[in-house]
Amino acid sequence: MSLVVGLLYFFLRRLAYLLSISVTKPAERNFPHVHSFVLPDPSHFSANLLYSPLPTNSFFQNFAVNNGNESEYLHPYFIKPSLSSLSLSYPSIFCNSSITYQVFSPDLTISTQDKNPDQHPKISSFSDLSVTLDFPSTNLQFFLVRGSPYLTCLVKGKSEVLISSIVTIESMSFNSILTKYTIKLNNKQKWLIYASSPIKFSKNDKFSITSDAFSGIIRIAISPDSGSAFESILDQHSTAYPVFGEATFTNLFTLEYRWEKQGFGDLLMLAHPLQLELLSSAENDKVVILKDFKYNSMDGDLVGVVGDSWILKSKPVPITWNSIQGIDKKHFPRIISSLDNDTKNLNLTATMSIKSSYFFGKAIARAARLELVAEEVSHPVVIPHILKFLKTSIQPWLDSTFSGNGFLYESKWRGLVTKLGSNDPLADFGFGMYNDHHFHLGYFLYAIAVIAKQDPDWGATYKPQAYSLMSDFMSQNPNFKYPVLRNFDLWKLHSWAGGIPEFPDGRNQESTSEAVNAYYAASLLGLAYGDSEVFELGSSLTSFEIMSAQKWWHVEENSELYAKDFVKENRVVGILWNSKRESRLWWASAELRECRLAIQVMPVTPITEALFSDVGYVKELVEWTSPALKRKDVDEGWKGFYYAMEAIYDWESALGKILDLTGFDDGNSLTNLLWWVYSRKH
Numbered sequence: 001m002s003l004v005v006g007l008l009y010f011f012l013r014r015l016a017y018l019l020s021i022s023v024t025k026p027a028e029r030n031f032p033h034v035h036s037f038v039l040p041d042p043s044h045f046s047a048n049l050l051y052s053p054l055p056t057n058s059f060f061q062n063f064a065v066n067n068g069n070e071s072e073y074l075h076p077y078f079i080k081p082s083l084s085s086l087s088l089s090y091p092s093i094f095c096n097s098s099i100t101y102q103v104f105s106p107d108l109t110i111s112t113q114d115k116n117p118d119q120h121p122k123i124s125s126f127s128d129l130s131v132t133l134d135f136p137s138t139n140l141q142f143f144l145v146r147g148s149p150y151l152t153c154l155v156k157g158k159s160e161v162l163i164s165s166i167v168t169i170e171s172m173s174f175n176s177i178l179t180k181y182t183i184k185l186n187n188k189q190k191w192l193i194y195a196s197s198p199i200k201f202s203k204n205d206k207f208s209i210t211s212d213a214f215s216g217i218i219r220i221a222i223s224p225d226s227g228s229a230f231e232s233i234l235d236q237h238s239t240a241y242p243v244f245g246e247a248t249f250t251n252l253f254t255l256e257y258r259w260e261k262q263g264f265g266d267l268l269m270l271a272h273p274l275q276l277e278l279l280s281s282a283e284n285d286k287v288v289i290l291k292d293f294k295y296n297s298m299d300g301d302l303v304g305v306v307g308d309s310w311i312l313k314s315k316p317v318p319i320t321w322n323s324i325q326g327i328d329k330k331h332f333p334r335i336i337s338s339l340d341n342d343t344k345n346l347n348l349t350a351t352m353s354i355k356s357s358y359f360f361g362k363a364i365a366r367a368a369r370l371e372l373v374a375e376e377v378s379h380p381v382v383i384p385h386i387l388k389f390l391k392t393s394i395q396p397w398l399d400s401t402f403s404g405n406g407f408l409y410e411s412k413w414r415g416l417v418t419k420l421g422s423n424d425p426l427a428d429f430g431f432g433m434y435n436d437h438h439f440h441l442g443y444f445l446y447a448i449a450v451i452a453k454q455d456p457d458w459g460a461t462y463k464p465q466a467y468s469l470m471s472d473f474m475s476q477n478p479n480f481k482y483p484v485l486r487n488f489d490l491w492k493l494h495s496w497a498g499g500i501p502e503f504p505d506g507r508n509q510e511s512t513s514e515a516v517n518a519y520y521a522a523s524l525l526g527l528a529y530g531d532s533e534v535f536e537l538g539s540s541l542t543s544f545e546i547m548s549a550q551k552w553w554h555v556e557e558n559s560e561l562y563a564k565d566f567v568k569e570n571r572v573v574g575i576l577w578n579s580k581r582e583s584r585l586w587w588a589s590a591e592l593r594e595c596r597l598a599i600q601v602m603p604v605t606p607i608t609e610a611l612f613s614d615v616g617y618v619k620e621l622v623e624w625t626s627p628a629l630k631r632k633d634v635d636e637g638w639k640g641f642y643y644a645m646e647a648i649y650d651w652e653s654a655l656g657k658i659l660d661l662t663g664f665d666d667g668n669s670l671t672n673l674l675w676w677v678y679s680r681k682h
């Protein structure tokens with residue numbers, strides 16, 4: 001695409017977006033509005049961005065809250081804004097057996113001579129793959145594009161650029177036309193500075209250099225090897241710079257990246273290991289992979305890719321209501337007897353007294369499983385009772401008549417919060433701070449999809465509410481009410497929780513299985529309503545989330561992604577942060593391996609088979625967890641998920657243990673586990 005066509009394309013998309021805003025009704029009408037007392041004002045965004053929904057679990061969330069000065073890791077660099085400067089760090093990696101993280105150290109700090117630190121930096125624009133930070137106090141504007149090996153900075157108004165380091169600058173050299181400088185630091189780093197026109201830098205002291213008055217583009221990159229091979233690649237691509245990037249699902253299981261490029265020449269970006277894998281599953285004729293050009297990262301090597309647009313194709317996953325393999329009829333009676341009992345014991349009073357959006361969601365999704373199992377084992381007699389239970393319990397949440405809690409729409413950041421969450425940042429696990437939305441809402445959507453499938457009239461009545469719950473975290477197109485994909489990260493290719501609070505390590509996510517469940521449930525909702533767009537987006541996201549879980553959370557014994565010490569002790573990551581991995585959970589220590597397994601497995605549904613498709617890994621996970629099961633205080637509920645994993649390769653052994661269980665997780669049941677065991681291949 002030529003530059004002119006490219007610009008036209010982006011201009012038209014922008015126009016379409018603005019038009020879509022002006023014709024959309026301005027308010028969420030399905031849930032009452034509320035003023036949240038816990039959410040901060042989004043003051044770091046420039047005024048013209050406040051008219052559209054703002055991202056709440058994004059890769060630049062730290063820039064948007066508090067002082068906006070906490071770092072974010074935008075592969076391959078940490079970026080840390082302050083009032084009048086921006087620091088850049090090419091991190092080293094710390095690792096022991098329980099934690100691994102990237103260490104921020106301000107290798108280079110960029111500012112200008114005339115500082116007026118009264119005005120803090122503003123987010124002047126953002127896109128799926130980038131954020132632009134404006135420093136009104138210094139005449140600098142930074143195009144922060146994820147995966148760019150260069151930091152790109154626009155210097156306005158003839159400013160003297162100041163670059164400093166916390167370590168000694170050992171040497172500075174430059175080319176004859178003064179458009180490239182090489183500086184070596186005494187921490188062994190070699191940094192390259194490129195300018196769009198001649199610039200004259202002089203050394204001030206051991207720690208800083210300053211330029212003459214300059215306007216134009218400056219790009220800064222670390223040269224990741226000591227020789228000259230990488231440097232010449234960086235030289236070659238230094239003149240083409242991305243200013244923003246969009247990611248679009250163009251087809252089922254297909255995601256396309258497109259950057260807007262300025263300058264001239266071919267765009268050089270970096271791909272993480274999963275992107276690299278997905279790039280090679282698609283036809284990418286115009287893309288050249290430089291497989292030896294690598295940067296370090298905790299997510300695995302970041303590899304050079306030349307091209308203005310990429311196509312990423314994920315592995316298709318089957319989205320089905322019932323088990324993928326089916327169940328032999330001879331096992332039906334055993335499942336039915338448990339189903340009769342679990343149906344009879346559905347307790348409406350108990351369920352309707354659950355105020356927590358998370359635990360209520362789990363309770364109704366558990367009952368929805370019973371309905372689907374009843375269909376699969378041809379036992380329709382229990383279905384009316386289950387459906388009545390589901391409708392009676394969920395309607396007060398959808399009608400906003402439930403006195404204990406409920407969903408409300410707030411318009412600062414634009415989205416749903418719970419009634420409890422609008423007054424208390426910790427209520428509903430931080431739902432009011434935009435934490436965990438996909439987890440909670442996924443369970444609701446699952447139950448709603450099952451009711452709507454069985455009772456289309458009911459489905460039609462509650463469609464507006466169902467779509468609001470879905471759109472809160474799975475809006476594909478920009479609209480006035482909700483941001484695009486609240487949780488899913490289109491560059492990293494999995495979801496984040498964490499919401500909007502400041503976190504030194506960026507966003508995090510614990511339960512990948514509950515994230516998978518959210519998109520799986522959304523695609524079932526699409527099936528129930530005959531909405532192919534929702535079905536396809538949900539399916540695509542399910543598949544990307546699964547591939548990411550397998551890549552970064554499931555740690556195989558022979559994994560080379562993480563350092564040896566960490567791999568030795570962990571078969572699964574507990575909390576995965578943007579720039580840290582932890583063994584522990586939010587609610588359990590690293591030793592409680594049964595909890596760590598359970599939180600990556602729940603809920604057990606047909607899609608669990610796709611998430612745990614690697615039987616070799618499942619065996620490793622079960623063996624690694626087994627010593628923890630010898631403790632006396634192990635909860636019966638967690639054991640259920642452990643046996644579910646064992647059933648993948650030894651269903652008879654798992655069955656015996658499941659029949660001996662004396663309790664189940666509140667989202668699980670004996671019926672569901674029997675359904676799972678008998679639907680394994682055997």
Ligand SMILES: *[C@@H]1O[C@H](CO)[C@@H](O)[C@H](O)[C@H]1NC(C)=O
Nearest residue numbers: 067068069070071080081082
């Ligand atoms: C951000 O700025 C505030 C106010 O100047 C300061 O107290 C805080 O330590 C800074 N935070 C970081 C991460 O630098």
Ligand SMILES: *[C@@H]1O[C@H](CO)[C@@H](O)[C@H](O)[C@H]1NC(C)=O
Nearest residue numbers: 094095096097098099100569
């Ligand atoms: C790993 O490092 C962290 C952070 O430095 C420390 O708190 C923890 O105790 C260490 N763990 C082990 C097992 O050494």
Ligand SMILES: *[C@@H]1O[C@H](CO)[C@@H](O)[C@H](O)[C@H]1NC(C)=O
Nearest residue numbers: 337338341342345346662670
């Ligand atoms: C029936 O379910 C209840 C609780 O849900 C359980 O305590 C009981 O053991 C079950 N009985 C049978 C026969 O499965």
Ligand SMILES: *[C@@H]1O[C@H](CO)[C@@H](O)[C@H](O)[C@H]1NC(C)=O
Nearest residue numbers: 345346347348349350351353
């Ligand atoms: C249902 O739950 C309520 C509230 O927890 C409890 O009081 C009642 O005994 C339960 N009913 C049955 C039949 O177990």
